[in-house]
Amino acid sequence: MEAFLHMGGYAAYVWPAYAVFFVVLLIDFFAPNLRRRRVLRELHARMQRQKAREARKAAQRSPSDDSGPTMTPLDS
């Protein structure tokens, strides 16, 4: 095992080369996974907001008021 790690005296070259290979590919592999989660989560949040907005509008239009026109809320 010690001899294996020693790499015939070239350990200082062989292992860093392998480290670069694996680190770069790991970053390449996980970056799009993170991006995919972010895209889906943002889209989900946007859909939730849209749903809430539609629910609020529907509640306003419901016939609880018969006092004529009211002011539209500013946050719509």
Place this chain on the structure above:
Amino acid sequence: MKWIPLWMHQLSSPPTFYRFASVLRPWCIALALILTAVGLYGGLVTAPADYQQGDAFRIIYIHVPSAEMSLFIYGVMAVAGFIAVVWRLKLAESVAMQSAPIGAAFTFITLVTGSIWGYPTWGTWWTWDARLTSELVLLFLYLGVIGLYHAFEDRRQGARAAAFLVLVGVINLPIVHYSVQWWHTLHQGTTVRLFGPSKMEADMLWPLLVMMLASKFYWAASLCGRVRTDLLSLESGKQWVRALAEREGR
């Protein structure tokens, strides 16, 4: 375009490709991991040390597959880029643009591992010879494609503009490949040959071939992952993406 088979036409539709990529990806990851384990065992443990370079030669098992991938991915990117420029297929644009970061990663690995290998064997980290310089130009091409793509407000327009740059840059591929024959260079010539006998002992050769295969599967997995994410954000208004976000976005 009647000559395009039906399955190809269907596969180019984003929701179909999304499902296809999601099924294919885990298999490619598994094969890449198994082949890498086998290849590294062969390359680091069972292969004998080189009579001239000692154990330093073992860097070949990551350097050569990466170098081959840096050219292979550019070729794929050029084919997809051609389709994107001519037929404006959304999937082709995505494949071309998502290939660039993977290609850049492999080119970077090639340059760094080559440099690390060069110091004990040639006595220098870097030299401006044909092979090294043209590979560096390849890295700049990849970075240029990524930069140009992101410089546009409209992503599809950016993809087509960058695809054009990809096509211009194809001229660099034969230069990288034949540089060791056309010019006197410090870099050694081709060791592994597709046609005719390779100039390497079988004990040393098979791990290299296994690693080259493993890198192909890795590339397929990485490309599937990137393209499917890209399709999600390109098609974020569409019903299939909204249904997916409903299920997986919370």
